[in-house]
Amino acid sequence: MAEPVRVGVVGLGWWGHRLCQGAADGKALTVVSCYARTPQTRDAFAEELGIRAAASFDELLADADVEAVMLATPHSTHAELIERAAQCGKHVFVEKPLTLTVAEGVRAHQAALDGGIVLQVGHNRRRQPANRRIRQMIDAGELGMVHLLQGSVTVPKDQVPRPGWRSDPSESPVGGMTALAIHLVDTYRYLAGPIERVAVFSKQLWGAGRLDDITVVALEFARGPLGYLGTSIVLPRTHTITVMGTSGIAWSDDDGEHLYVQDKEASSRTLVETEPLDTIADELAEFGRVIREGGRPETGAPEALHAVAVLEAVVESDRRGGGVVDVREFGG
Amino acid sequence: MAEPVRVGVVGLGWWGHRLCQGAADGKALTVVSCYARTPQTRDAFAEELGIRAAASFDELLADADVEAVMLATPHSTHAELIERAAQCGKHVFVEKPLTLTVAEGVRAHQAALDGGIVLQVGHNRRRQPANRRIRQMIDAGELGMVHLLQGSVTVPKDQVPRPGWRSDPSESPVGGMTALAIHLVDTYRYLAGPIERVAVFSKQLWGAGRLDDITVVALEFARGPLGYLGTSIVLPRTHTITVMGTSGIAWSDDDGEHLYVQDKEASSRTLVETEPLDTIADELAEFGRVIREGGRPETGAPEALHAVAVLEAVVESDRRGGGVVDVREFGG
Structure with missing residues (x-):
């Protein structure tokens, strides 16, 4: 089995927690860092999981140990965060919907292509x-x-x-x-x-x-x-x-x-x-596998853009x- | 228990048969006569049930022994047949839909009011x-x-x-x-x-x-x-x-x-x-009861007109x- 992909999680509400559980159960990802806007939130989350808390999204992206990010942030933030992650060469797993508009989604998709990263969308059902x-x-x-x-x-x-x-x-x-x-x-x-x-x-x-x-x-x-x-x-x-x-x-x-x-x-x-x-563990295992082994995820940007x-x-x-x-x- | 209402059934396809079974099971109606356009159809039906076959709808309506009719004829015929039955003072149980247009349905409803008859529609479900x-x-x-x-x-x-x-x-x-x-x-x-x-x-x-x-x-x-x-x-x-x-x-x-x-x-x-x-037996029992005891059926023309x-x-x-x-x- 390949070495787990080291990920940072962004957006630390109940779904951020759920993704970390799924990442652990899927065995292909290791969560090493986290970020949320509120310092208390990210510090508590980091302590709970025994991981680092980044002081900003840029700091999380600048962390050479982080290979990929999982985004559980508000829908309207997805496009910009994907673009910034892609520019730093970080792979992205983003919750559904990919974006709120096709225009934003196309931007995110293009950024992923330009950055040569894997972009997977959480259509787990x-x-x-x-x-x-x-x-x-x-x-x-x-x-x-x-x-x-x-x-x-x-x-x-x-x-x-x-x-x-x-x-x-x-x-x-x-x-x-x-x-x-x-x-x-x-x-x-x-x-x-x-x-x-x-x-x-x-x-x-x-x-x-x-x-x-x-x-x-x-x-x-x-x-x-x-x-x-x-x-x-x-x-x-x-x-x-x-x-x-x-x-x-x-x-x-x-x-x-x-x-x-x-x-x-x-x-x-x-x-x-x-x-x-466990469909969350299953999709996150795929995310890690595609990063390590190549190929493309079942629900990438092209599929998510239809939704x-x-x-x-x-x-x-x-x-x-x-x-x-x-x-x-x-x-x- | 009141004496069963004597009915004629019109439209002798599979649903005409089903209504006769329901009439018998509901115990409030006795089928005494039948009519369909094809002589062989009505003769065979009459023989099977041991009832009279009318040579025309008018003959069935002219039969003083017939108090009510059950209509299982094509939807487009409902309004006219209801009007003719109402003019002869015969109560009508008609299959759904009452009619294909509200205009026809209003005509049928008015004819029933004018004729002082019970008009019930077969919304049994x-x-x-x-x-x-x-x-x-x-x-x-x-x-x-x-x-x-x-x-x-x-x-x-x-x-x-x-x-x-x-x-x-x-x-x-x-x-x-x-x-x-x-x-x-x-x-x-x-x-x-x-x-x-x-x-x-x-x-x-x-x-x-x-x-x-x-x-x-x-x-x-x-x-x-x-x-x-x-x-x-x-x-x-x-x-x-x-x-x-x-x-x-x-x-x-x-x-x-x-x-x-x-x-x-x-x-x-x-x-x-x-x-x-058995919802067919239940609705036909109500039809007989309303004819004998007064009141109005649960699914009369006003209800059916909405449908x-x-x-x-x-x-x-x-x-x-x-x-x-x-x-x-x-x-x-």
């Missing part, structure tokens, strides 16, 4: 064993001609308004779409190819915070199928995808922990056993009050 | 025990503030094109919407009130027949929640509704045979036992290529 198996079923023709993808992802987190950047509409446009349902967009693309058209209804109904708390999107895939995704930040936790084809239907329920299938002749679904997988284009199209449809928007207008 | 229980949960506040209704209904019937009026686009506009997903529209209204806006993608993808074979609708309820419905006539059989509120989620799966709930703190759903119910308005709005959105359409434009 497609790695859920149920989603992997559904993709195999589609490729093997077991579902027949895919006609419909339906899914929703909901969390109750914003029933009481949360402090911090995640609750800022400029960081999370269209409510749960930006941070949550972007996972569905990537998994949909993995299963059925690019999304071409969207029509959106999104609003505040619970109204405790500043974000939309309920969103529905009708969509059409370039290959032909239709689809739907729904998301909310004030509803009990769910994460489910249904893929319906002419020969069978498959469900990835409970965030891909449970796979169900129903064939053409059946009238109800059957549970199919799958092995659990950003869909996000921009959803924002635009919402702005228009629900009209149909073509994702290709945004480069998707 | 809301009667599924799971749907009844979900309504109770909503009314009792157990789901909190309802934010999202999701559902889909699919059948594989048109993978091979079927003969007959059901496969005619003028009788079944927007594919599965007219005959199948109209059930979701009624159940949604039962659970969350009228639908106010729709945005539709619908198309032929399998393309074996003349109907759209895949349809998705994003929608907004007048009371605030958002929703989605999907339907297809070329996919394995499913019928599911999910109602998501801030305090809990309920699923009516397998056409209301299975009820699942998940409360706010849970991370997955739990099966709740319900008693099975027709939504259908018209869906047809219009599809015609516009997916734009948002306000159901109130159609009187809904």
Whole structure:
């Protein structure tokens, strides 16, 4: 096994912690440094993990011992931080969405190419064993001609308004779409190819915070199928995808922990056993492997840019009050 | 128990048979006469059930022994047949949709009022025990503030094109919407009130027949929640509704045979036992009871007109290529 890649983590909220856990479990990365704007935050984080705290992002990048960075910072900061890391030759793992606009994402992608670095985006949910198996079923023709993808992802987190950047509409446009349902967009693309058209209804109904708390999107895939995704930040936790084809239907329920299938002749679904997988550890193991061994990550900038284009199209449809928007207008 | 109401059944395809079975099981109706345009069809049907075959709809209506009619004829015929029955003082049970346009539905409704007859529409699916229980949960506040209704209904019937009026686009506009997903529209209204806006993608993808074979609708309820419905006539059989509120989620799966709930703190759903119910027998028992005892049926013309308005709005959105359409434009 190759020597672990030495990484610095930037953005030290709950997700920064989760990434460090995943890095350790994936065994391909060693976290050696961290940075957050607030000195107390980074000092406490560094002490907890027994690592260095950098006094600035530049100091972290200047550290010759750091080969790569993991970014769990506000969405709007991603492009600039990726550019700066790339200029210093540091590889980047960045949380989804890559950026909030395709223009920013293209800048980040170009910077990564220019810097010769690996840029990987944290679209981990497609790695859920149920989603992997559904993709195999589609490729093997077991579902027949895919006609419909339906899914929703909901969390109750914003029933009481949360402090911090995640609750800022400029960081999370269209409510749960930006941070949550972007996972569905990537998994949909993995299963059925690019999304071409969207029509959106999104609003505040619970109204405790500043974000939309309920969103529905009708969509059409370039290959032909239709689809739907729904998301909310004030509803009990769910994460489910249904893929319906002419020969069978498959469900990835409970965030891909449970796979169900129903064939053409059946009238109800059957549970199919799958092995659990820590998708964070899995994606970070890939990040280390690609850095050491070459190749490109499964969800790099090209894949992530499609999700950003869909996000921009959803924002635009919402702005228009629900009209149909073509994702290709945004480069998707 | 009151004497059963003597009915004639009109439209003798598979659904005419199903209604006669439901009438017998509901015990409030006795089928005494039948009519279909094809003499062989009505003669065979009459012989099978041991009832009279009328030589024309007028002859059936002129039969003083017939108190009411059950209509399972093509959708486009409903308004005229209801008017003629009402003019003869015969009560009418008509299959959904009431009509294909609100204008026709209003005519039928007025004729029923003028004739002093009971007009009931076969929106039976809301009667599924799971749907009844979900309504109770909503009314009792157990789901909190309802934010999202999701559902889909699919059948594989048109993978091979079927003969007959059901496969005619003028009788079944927007594919599965007219005959199948109209059930979701009624159940949604039962659970969350009228639908106010729709945005539709619908198309032929399998393309074996003349109907759209895949349809998705994003929608907004007048009371605030958002929703989605999907339907297809070329996919394995499913019928599911999910109602998501801030305090809990309920699923009516397998056409209301299975009820699942998940409360706010849970991370997955739990099966709740319900008693099975023959919803056709149940609605036809109500039809007989209202005729004998007075009152009005749960799904009369006023309720059914909303579903027709939504259908018209869906047809219009599809015609516009997916734009948002306000159901109130159609009187809904």
